[in-house]
Amino acid sequence: MGRPSLIDSTEGIEKRLAILDAAASVFMNLGFSAASLDDISDAYGATKGIIYYYYxxxxxxxxxxxxRAMELTREAIEPHALAGGSPAARLRGMAHDHTLLMMEHLAYLRVAAQGLELHLTGRTTASERAELEDILKLRAANEALYMRVIEEGVQSGDFRPMDPKLLVKPLLGALNWTSRWYHPRKNETAKDRERVADELAGFAVSALLPHPQ
Amino acid sequence: MGRPSLIDSTEGIEKRLAILDAAASVFMNLGFSAASLDDISDAYGATKGIIYYYYxxxxxxxxxxxxRAMELTREAIEPHALAGGSPAARLRGMAHDHTLLMMEHLAYLRVAAQGLELHLTGRTTASERAELEDILKLRAANEALYMRVIEEGVQSGDFRPMDPKLLVKPLLGALNWTSRWYHPRKNETAKDRERVADELAGFAVSALLPHPQ
Structure with a gap:
């Protein structure tokens, strides 16, 4: 049977994640075309050999x-989506943790935005398109978690009557836009990020609530 | 004094806009790096000579x-921002016409998103950065129109108490995201687009209104 490969060991998984952290930050700063494996191995602090072992x-x-960006997003929102509680409370939890994630893993989410842009322009090879389609499926699954909560809220009357399939788009836009405008400030604290996440969650929930007019 | 140059004549302005339409559509489909002047002159239906005359x-x-994308946006939102009427009614008008614009001039707005992405990755020359900074100023001026209406609404109590500088970000995200997800459908009518614009405007206004909870 042989010994388990390094790739599947705990050490291997940790190395993979550290390489991804380095890659995310290089892609964020240079973009896909300009970034090189040398840049990434420099950022990771090792030779290219170790990177080629994994990727x-x-x-x-x-x-x-x-x-990984899509997986991190799912991990942030799914527990709230599947929890008990009112649709508004669940949506608030999703939007809050989603926003916090974007601020704390900015590089990953910004690279995900680059990938979406690349997909939209269509200048990709067949195998790249297959990969991008796969990632779009993960993106769609995350969107489906939001849609599910919106649909429940519309049915229960917690939310306004609306077309969930359409309204989920501006909702995600409001949240995803964070990866465009957010830049960590000097001396920023976890409390500062918490305040941003609270405000954005309030925005998201308020957009769907009924209101007197 | 000589005769006025072709560039400034009505005919010249019309030609410029037609060239820009062709360029917007080529950049949208291929992205900046892959697009060539040949692609653009093919789409415009003339030789490169005429394009070089203008650009x-x-x-x-x-x-x-x-x-042009930023100018079109300003033309769509400014009249509402500066009109009389309640902050909510003005914001509704801005968000409605902004969304409609994005659907009707999708190529321009998607290229604007590409430019923003390029700016974020920073892989640009000094003169490109100067141009991008200039466009960012136009973008900021449009954002300031939204912020002004939000601030008025918060002061008058029409909107919830909030930080307008922060909340304008998800608001613009909700609207700007349209250029990512929207694809004109077969047999789509002006009425279909009107419905989308109405729903998004409702989303934007609702996100800022006070609500019982």
Whole structure:
């Protein structure tokens, strides 16, 4: 049977994540085309050999960063989506933790935005398109978690009557836009990020609530 | 004094706009790096000579498209921002016409998003950065129109107490995201687009209103 490969060991997983952190930050700063594996191995602080042990090439790293961004997003929102509680309380939890995630893993989410942009322009090879389609499915699954809570809220009357399939788009736009405008400030604290997450969660919930007029 | 140059004549302005339409659509479909002046002159249906008469090179076209996107946005929102009426009614008008604009001039707004992405990655020359900074100023001026209405609404009590400088971000995200998800459908009518614009405007206003809880 042989010994388990380094790739599957705890040490291997930790190394993979550290490589992805380095790759995310390089792609964020340089963009996919300009970034090189040398930049990434420099940022990681090791030779290219160790990176090639885990990842076939630059494209594989680019997609792995995007995949991880979608997984991190799911981990942030799914527990709230599936929890008990009112649709408004669950949506608030999702939007809050989603926003916090974007601020704390900015590089991953910004690279995910780059990937979406690349997909929209369509200048990709067939195998890249297959990878991008796969990531779009993860993105769609996260969107479905939001849609599910919106639909429940519309049915229960907690939210205004609306078309959930349409309204989920500006809702995600409001949250995803964070990766465009947010830049960590000098001396920023966890409390500062908490305040941003609270305000954005309030915005998201308020957008769906009924209101007297 | 000589005769007025073609560039400033009505015919010249119309030609410029038609060239920009072609450029916007080519950049949207191929992205800045992959697009060539040949692609743009093919889409415009003329030789490169006429394009060079108006625009120095591909970069100049790319920035002209983005500048026009910001101008179109201002033209859509400014009349509402400066009109009389309640802050909520004015914000509704801004968000409605802004959304409609994005659907009707999708290529321009998507190229503006590409430019923002390029700016974020920073892989630009000094003269490109100067152009991008200029376009960012136009973008900021549009944002200031929204902020002004939000501030008035908060002061008058029409909107919830909030930090307008922060809340304008998810508001713009909710609207700007349209250029990511929207694709004109087959047999789509002006009425279909009107419905989308109404729903998004409702979302934007509702997000800021006070609500019982």
């Amino acid at each position: 076939r090439n630059k494209s594989a790293l680019f997609f792995a960063v995007q995949r | 120095r090179n591909k970069s100049a076209l790319f920035f002209a498209v983005q500048r």
